[in-house]
Amino acid sequence: MCGIIGYVGCEPQSNQVLLDGLKALEYRGYDSAGMAIVVNRDVRVIKTRGKVANLEKKIEDLHLPSSVLGIAHTRWATHGIPNQSNAHPHQHGMVTLVHNGIIENYGELKELLTKQGYVFESETDTEIAAAYLDYVYKKSFDKKQALQEANKAFRGSFAFGIIFADEQDTLYAMRRNSPLIVAVGEHERYIASDVPAILKYTKDYILLDQDEIAVLKKDEVKIYTLDLVERDYEVKTATMDASAIAKDGYEHFMLKEIHEEPRVVKDTMHAYVQDDIDQLVASLPDLRKYQQIHIVSCGSAMYAGMIAKSLIEQAARIRVDVEIASEYRYKHPIYDVPTLVLIVSQSGETADSLAALLLAKSQGVDTMAIVNVIGSSIAREAKYVAYTHAGVEIAVATTKAYCTQVALLSLMALNLAYVHGHVDKKQANAIIQEVQQLPEMLEHMIEDVQYVQAAKIISRHNNVFFLGRGLDYALCMEASLKLKEISYIHSEAYAAGELKHGTISLIEKGTPVIAICTEESLYEKTISNIKEVKARGANVILVVREDFNVGDDYYDYKISVPKVNRLIQGIVSVVPLQLLSYQVANLRGCEIDQPRNLAKSVTVE
Ligand code: F6R
Numbered sequence: 001m002c003g004i005i006g007y008v009g010c011e012p013q014s015n016q017v018l019l020d021g022l023k024a025l026e027y028r029g030y031d032s033a034g035m036a037i038v039v040n041r042d043v044r045v046i047k048t049r050g051k052v053a054n055l056e057k058k059i060e061d062l063h064l065p066s067s068v069l070g071i072a073h074t075r076w077a078t079h080g081i082p083n084q085s086n087a088h089p090h091q092h093g094m095v096t097l098v099h100n101g102i103i104e105n106y107g108e109l110k111e112l113l114t115k116q117g118y119v120f121e122s123e124t125d126t127e128i129a130a131a132y133l134d135y136v137y138k139k140s141f142d143k144k145q146a147l148q149e150a151n152k153a154f155r156g157s158f159a160f161g162i163i164f165a166d167e168q169d170t171l172y173a174m175r176r177n178s179p180l181i182v183a184v185g186e187h188e189r190y191i192a193s194d195v196p197a198i199l200k201y202t203k204d205y206i207l208l209d210q211d212e213i214a215v216l217k218k219d220e221v222k223i224y225t226l227d228l229v230e231r232d233y234e235v236k237t238a239t240m241d242a243s244a245i246a247k248d249g250y251e252h253f254m255l256k257e258i259h260e261e262p263r264v265v266k267d268t269m270h271a272y273v274q275d276d277i278d279q280l281v282a283s284l285p286d287l288r289k290y291q292q293i294h295i296v297s298c299g300s301a302m303y304a305g306m307i308a309k310s311l312i313e314q315a316a317r318i319r320v321d322v323e324i325a326s327e328y329r330y331k332h333p334i335y336d337v338p339t340l341v342l343i344v345s346q347s348g349e350t351a352d353s354l355a356a357l358l359l360a361k362s363q364g365v366d367t368m369a370i371v372n373v374i375g376s377s378i379a380r381e382a383k384y385v386a387y388t389h390a391g392v393e394i395a396v397a398t399t400k401a402y403c404t405q406v407a408l409l410s411l412m413a414l415n416l417a418y419v420h421g422h423v424d425k426k427q428a429n430a431i432i433q434e435v436q437q438l439p440e441m442l443e444h445m446i447e448d449v450q451y452v453q454a455a456k457i458i459s460r461h462n463n464v465f466f467l468g469r470g471l472d473y474a475l476c477m478e479a480s481l482k483l484k485e486i487s488y489i490h491s492e493a494y495a496a497g498e499l500k501h502g503t504i505s506l507i508e509k510g511t512p513v514i515a516i517c518t519e520e521s522l523y524e525k526t527i528s529n530i531k532e533v534k535a536r537g538a539n540v541i542l543v544v545r546e547d548f549n550v551g552d553d554y555y556d557y558k559i560s561v562p563k564v565n566r567l568i569q570g571i572v573s574v575v576p577l578q579l580l581s582y583q584v585a586n587l588r589g590c591e592i593d594q595p596r597n598l599a600k601s602v603t604v605e
Contacts, residue, residue, distance in 0.1 A: 194373075277418050302325075305344050312416055316417040370405060464489055467494055
């Protein structure tokens, strides 16, 4: 959700560094882009509508020389349509800045500034922030003090990269609730929304905490708390390298990331257990005392939570509620028994998930995070953290990170079942043996091309339904989201038994219905529901466990999935569904990695 990069160095390399950074951050937003650099002692702002490539072209056409200081931004619009004047950077007086987040009280600040004679060109909250910082700076001409004052005046979330016109060798930054790192080169320093943006230049970075101010010169970084007290910091080294953000010959990042699933699922599982349940018990926090778990997340991460609910409730007999984070944070949750609030998040920065976690913390409730990004805000705030090991995920639609979330949640279900005495050691170890086959199974599923024909059918329609029960219903939710977000086909996921309570009226001759049927105990029920839609003319694509003997009059096209332990059935079965969505979107010529209106890492509410 908006990407920020900033550079201060001894060589005039701003343009290349900033464009490289923006390209690596484009997954966060891609409706407009801009940069500010110092040219002939002037802070020059260049902006364009559309993708970073447009900005690159404009800079080339203008023959803009590089500078030793610059900031840049790729935008996902919140306030104001995607156009050039709403694009960042925004400039007022002495201040030029880029921003990720939302200044919630920008209306009242705008009124105050208008009275002071400020005139605004854009519809953005960010322009107000630039003007406000200029206004307070001009009171004292003390930059840190001005940043402190602005911080206290701004409500909402922000990560800022700032250039002051009267200090052309220094980059300023400040953050609250939006991610920002400071990176350290030899004679260069950087700021970025995320580590991949600077990997081409350095792997060393510093995490900026809530409400902190960073002052960067080419050879030094100073970090101040909001009281303007300088603090020590640790320089961390990223473990990934620049190849993690390359397509490696794949047409799209999404396809590359699906192909990485066997490896990242294996890495995630092996980080917790190799062959013995005691390893798992030792590597996960002891959750025995909790009588209920609230899994609170957004989008696919929440659908991973739905799978976990089914697994944990069935295997460990612990009540699990799955909640949409944006609802949960405002609903006064009930914690009348010992409760664990479990946040699942790839980015670890999703604003609503973070807010839900902070709400639980404020009520004295224990929290746990299942997160992919080390050191992310959610990871830092939670009492317990368990990391997935999916690596960097660039495609906006999650695939491999979702699989690692489900894999880790499945291990958690097994752990809970064991510590609560629902499986003994021998049974648990046998299950661990079984789930070790998962990476191999995933490889097999990725090679399998059964989905290709089904994709041709679906790509010709604008309305699709997914049906399933139990675990398969949770899978339907994820598969349906995947299809609609990248192919723009309207799709609804329904619990198979619920369809006839209204929605079946939408089924007409030829409507594609993708029915998922892998739950042994529910198999006959789902099959009856399939018959009901078939009788109304639906074109049924059946995703079915290979050992279920379903007559060919029940479907028009069949995709078989292998029978595996229920703990991992969801991960195995999701692969053809991910590939199906990918293929449909490809056939329809969609922008698969960067679907319209979307962005990865939703850091605003
Ligand atoms: C869908 C997708 C989103 C994310 C959701 C949560 O393909 O990627 O629905 O799952 O925005 O994001 P994280 O996991 O970063 O909290």
